[in-house]
Amino acid sequence: MREKILNYIQKNSRIDISELAVILGEDEAGVMNALEEMEQEHIICGYHTLIDWEKAGIEKVLAMIEVRVTPQRGMGFDKVASHIYNYPEVESVYLISGGFDLMVTIEGKSLREVSGFVTDKLSTMDSVLSTKTNFILKKYKEHGSIMAEKSKDERMKVSL
Amino acid sequence: MRDPLSKVIKTIEPSGIRKFFDIVSEMEDAISLGVGEPDFDTPWRIRDEAIYSLEQGRTFYTSNAGLRELKEEIAKYLYRRFDLSYDPAGEMMLTVGGSEGIDIALRAMLDPGDEVLIPQPSYVSYYPCTILANGTPVVIPLQEKNEFRLTKEELLSYITDKTKILILPFPNNPTGAIMEKKDLEEIAEVIIDKDIFVLTDEIYSELTYDKEHVSIASLPGMKERTIYINGFSKAYAMTGWRLGYVCAPEVILKQMLKIHQFAIMCAPTTSQYAAVEAVRSCDDEVADMREQYNERRRYLMHRFEEMGLKCFEPFGAFYVFPSIAEFGLTSDEFATKLLSSKKVAVVPGTAFGDSGEGFLRISYAYSLDNLRIALDRIEEFIKELKG
Incomplete structure (x- = not known):
């Protein structure tokens, strides 16, 4: 069940x-x-709402930051990850396989706010080797939902 | 001027929902539960295959019976899902929807005077197609007390020495009824004993709930006397692609193929390429849609129970068939009033045969949000009727 x-x-x-x-x-x-x-049991970790902020006319700046870090002895990546995710402006943190280690998404009110976080907080952490900031220009689909408006029911209204 | 029309065509009544359709189309804010096709979009991977086939310039006729690759995939699918073994080379053809299959099977098999048994309520094409094929339709009215299944006794009482074909429309549109293995075994016994053929329309076979679909063609001794109709419309939400298929003994299929060859040529090529992807790799998508239909089915049954609308539990297709006999209105009056006073469109049971009197077909090929609003309105309507 x-x-x-x-x-x-x-x-x-x-x-x-x-x-x-x-x-x-x-x-x-x-x-x-x-x-x-x-x-x-914290299997359900929260109930959130999917919002199209752009449509609401509220300015938001979103960035996905690729972070390369030095893992710490005995703690792996967990310690540096928690160091990062405890900042409230951090939306999500994933440990990633491939060319970098952590994928961090940041939400801020302005470009300056986001870049400020990256330069002041993130890249100055001891275990952070490098960051690469990708600003999100448009959201097409999130959490399995397509952001564009639902298409109308174009079926004939009655059929046998 | 002489009469341009054939005598036969003039005996055929147009479909019984024209009036409804006209009213509903005019009404801006009407909610319809009257649709006979899935609300889902065709799964993207299928559409993407169609686009790819067009990009590749695959825009020619296929062979009359259809793409070999598709027939081979269908054969594997039928074996995997329903334990049916058909030879894709001689016992299978692709048609323009299941409807074409019904039409050409009847035309290939009937001589004047041959009787075709048509259980009703059922889909509207069997009766006119039988007449157009020079056959004589004989209606078997099904009963609610049997959950609209066909019983052995009913079948026996309508068989004459002219009976040639029994049409078996399960899972059923409009009732949602299914036939389980034990029900089919009783029918099969009569069919073999009386030397009759079965045209089984299993277009809704992927949509059964909490029960496994069984095809009569999989029963011993039945494959050689069964014309099996299926297609992509309902299972894969592909109604507009117009693609179905028929499996039948080679001796019958060969003749059907002649009609198809001269009248149709081949089923739409783009649809056939897309369908390869459907049968090959969309079992999960089908299961997901089935689960969503089932959720809605449970919701409707629950709401009917709450509002005191009698309805047997249907296990197939995406229709429920509640009884409105207690309100002292005909199906047509009930549906017309419901539409004019609450702006909810449902189809009167009588659109599917006289034995649909006293019932409504309600489709759940709609989102739960839609159903909720419509059911609230139906509940109000019933309260007012009960006064």
Whole structure:
């Protein structure tokens, strides 16, 4: 049941619990318990909203920063990662295989704010070897959802 | 001027939803639950294959029976999914939707006077196609108490010495009924005993819920007397691509191929290339759509129960077929009133045969958000009727 619930709420976490139980063919109390358990176990780590800020007319600057670091003895990359992700302007941090080590996404109000964070905070950390900042120009798809407006139902309204 | 029309064509009634269609199309804010096709877009990988085939300039006819590569993939798919073994070289052809398959099978098999048994409620093409093929349609009215399955007794009571073909439309549009293995075994026994053929329309075979689909062609002794119709429209959300297929004994298929060759030439080439990708690698996409239909099906059944609308549990297709007999209105009156007062369009059961009287076809090929609004309105309507 856990997997069924997770698969569903990954796409739509706003659904009413009793309705979720109905469409999954489970009983309501069971679904409620499973959700609570998964929240406590930190399997469900949060419920967020996907927002098209541009459409809302609110200025946001997003950057994906490729970071090369020196892993630390006994801690691997975890310590430097936590050093980075504790900054509130950091949206996400991933450990990456390939040409660099950490992929850090930053959200700021302006170009200056983001570049300020990179030059003042990120690149000055002892274990950070280099950074490469990529500003995001346009979001097409995020979290499995396409940002463009939904297309209209173009089917004939009644058909047999 | 002399009458330009044939006597036969004038006996055929136009489809029963014209009136509805006209009203709904005019109404700006109407919500329709009247659609008989998936709401999903064709999976992107299939569309991408079609685009690629066009880029490659594959814009010619294919052979009459269809692309060999596609037929081979379909043969593998039918074996993998439904335990059916067909020879792609002699027992299979691609058609313009499942509809063409139905038409040409009847034309290849019927002589004047031959009777075709048509269980109803069912899809609207069997009856006129039988007439156009010089056959005599004989309707078997199915019953709600049997969950609209065809029973052995019903079948036996309509068989005469002129009966040649039984049409088996399951999973069923409009009722959502299915036939399970035990049901089919009883039918197969009669079919073999009475020396009849079966035209099984399994276009909804990928859409069964909580139960496995079984094809009558997979039962012992049935393959040689079954014309198996399937296609891409429902399983892969490819209605507009117009691509179906028929599997049948070579002796029948050969004759069907003649009609197809002269009347159609070949199924659309772009669709055939795209379909290779569909049968080869879209089992996951199909399962995902099936799961979403199932969620909606459960939601509808739950809402009906809550509002006190009687409905047997359907396990197939994407329709539910609730009974409205208790309200003292005909299906047509109910649907017309629902549309004018609450702006929700559903199809009266009678559009699929007289035995659909007292029922409505409600399609769940809609998003849950859409269904929620429509069901709220239906609930209000029922409350008002119950006064």
